[in-house]
Amino acid sequence: xxxxxxxxxxxxxxxxxxxxxxxxxxxxxxxxxxxxxxxxxxxxxxxxxxxxxxxxxxxxxxxxxxxxxxxxxxxxxxxxxxxxxxxxxxxxxxxxxxxxxxxxxxxxxxxxxxxxxxxxxxxxxxxxxxxxxxxxxxxxxxxxxxxxxxxxxxxxxxxxxxxxxxxxxxxxxxxxxxxxxxxxxxxxxxxxxxxxxxxxxxxxxxxxxxxxxxxxxxxxxxxxxxxxxxxxxxxxxxxxxxxxxxxxxxxxxxxxxxxxxxxxxxxxxxxxxxxxxxxxxxxxxxxxxxxxxxxxxxxxxxxxxxxxxxxxxxxxxxxxxxxxxxxxxxxxxxxxxxxxxxxxxxxxxxxxxxxxxxxxxxxxxxxxxxxxxxxxxxxxx
Amino acid sequence: xxxxxxxxxxxxxxxxxxxxxxxxxxxxxxxxxxxxxxxxxxxxxxxxxxxxxxxxxxxxxxxxxxxxxxxxxxxxxxxxxxxxxxxxxxx
Numbered sequence: 001x002x003x004x005x006x007x008x009x010x011x012x013x014x015x016x017x018x019x020x021x022x023x024x025x026x027x028x029x030x031x032x033x034x035x036x037x038x039x040x041x042x043x044x045x046x047x048x049x050x051x052x053x054x055x056x057x058x059x060x061x062x063x064x065x066x067x068x069x070x071x072x073x074x075x076x077x078x079x080x081x082x083x084x085x086x087x088x089x090x091x092x093x094x095x096x097x098x099x100x101x102x103x104x105x106x107x108x109x110x111x112x113x114x115x116x117x118x119x120x121x122x123x124x125x126x127x128x129x130x131x132x133x134x135x136x137x138x139x140x141x142x143x144x145x146x147x148x149x150x151x152x153x154x155x156x157x158x159x160x161x162x163x164x165x166x167x168x169x170x171x172x173x174x175x176x177x178x179x180x181x182x183x184x185x186x187x188x189x190x191x192x193x194x195x196x197x198x199x200x201x202x203x204x205x206x207x208x209x210x211x212x213x214x215x216x217x218x219x220x221x222x223x224x225x226x227x228x229x230x231x232x233x234x235x236x237x238x239x240x241x242x243x244x245x246x247x248x249x250x251x252x253x254x255x256x257x258x259x260x261x262x263x264x265x266x267x268x269x270x271x272x273x274x275x276x277x278x279x280x281x282x283x284x285x286x287x288x289x290x291x292x293x294x295x296x297x298x299x300x301x302x303x304x305x306x307x308x309x310x311x312x313x314x315x316x317x318x319x320x321x322x323x324x325x326x327x328x329x330x331x332x333x334x335x336x337x338x339x340x341x342x343x344x345x346x347x348x349x350x351x352x353x354x355x356x357x358x359x360x361x362x363x364x365x366x367x368x369x370x371x372x373x374x375x376x377x378x379x380x381x
Numbered sequence: 382x383x384x385x386x387x388x389x390x391x392x393x394x395x396x397x398x399x400x401x402x403x404x405x406x407x408x409x410x411x412x413x414x415x416x417x418x419x420x421x422x423x424x425x426x427x428x429x430x431x432x433x434x435x436x437x438x439x440x441x442x443x444x445x446x447x448x449x450x451x452x453x454x455x456x457x458x459x460x461x462x463x464x465x466x467x468x469x470x471x472x
Contacts, residue, residue: 139435140449171409171411174435174438174439175433175434175438175449178438178439178441179405179439180439180441195411210408212413215407215408215410215411215413216412217411217412219384282384287387288387289386337454338453338454338455340453340454341452341455342453343384343386343452344384344431345384345385345412345429345431346386346431346453347386347430347452348432348448348449348450349390349392349432349448349450351386351451351452351454351457352457353390354387355454355457355458
């Protein structure tokens, strides 16, 4: 088995993708969606508004059933790469040259969140080409970045549409955008708005001032659970999951309780790492994600062993129990470790440090577990 | 237990003598690592830093340095297996 090399902290630089929104399911970097792959403006455009820089589509600020269906599909991990909005300038309500300008990503969820928060307001929306990826992830990659802001201001003729020179960017776009450079190159001053679009009305009402609370990213239970379907749909497509299901079906068909149990055991360990660990994240009292997953996986493995009978009746049974206790927690730990990328608070240095501790232990546990499994099968035969 | 990862790992460096008190770092940090104390920014708790790089990118005076990157085990493995020099998100 080739060991993945964990890079030294010093070898790394300048990319970021820690995101509350999942982003790895987006289209390939650099591959801009083709024109026909964009969600056309039709479902959410309600008309057009004439400006000195040409006609601008007006979009609804109340989400329809179709938007909610799209959100559901995206959360479920279905057709996620097809939710890019055509970049450019849009209008909400009946904006005039003095209306505020909000900048967003061309990921449909980001765009929908923004326009839904603007109900009753008149505003301009400048949608950047972030390859259909959410604001925070795109800012980390640099696609939601200074260059793209400058380019999009030029391409849309924003300076002709607006009489003022203030852009409101989402705070989570800041890793990619240098406000002072945008100001220097375009004359537009950048103001960072709140993290959550829902706080925009309060931010505007307070004279474009965000409270400390609006500036803190959180990761509550609801957000963590919303991410698990995508994690799960990625798992369902993975070999390890399909092998576990196959094992369970084989056991079911062959009527062999031991194989059936093994299939269930692995399915449970996968769930422990991908759903239960994110759900119970703050309540599992250790810091390493891998350790959180390991603990839940161990509890599950112990339950499986108890189900098989304790103490084991034979040496073969003992080896099988050892295999469960070594393999299941390691699998849960590995899957839990991969949730670091979806969390909102892990740093590159932190995850590298975690991996340097956890990955060797997982490999040792996995190798010993497979050895125990082999011993158990040989003794039984 | 608060949602916190490892302590004493963040690469955040802040040179307060270069700070002009513009407040941009405090505005962009999603974990309130910076706060304004009069005309100077102050680091509150560097263990909350997730190295997103928003503060250093938006400091026009070069007072903040941080090695920004992905806090994502999957991206780190994916990039290591493909011999990418820097961890990045998958395809």
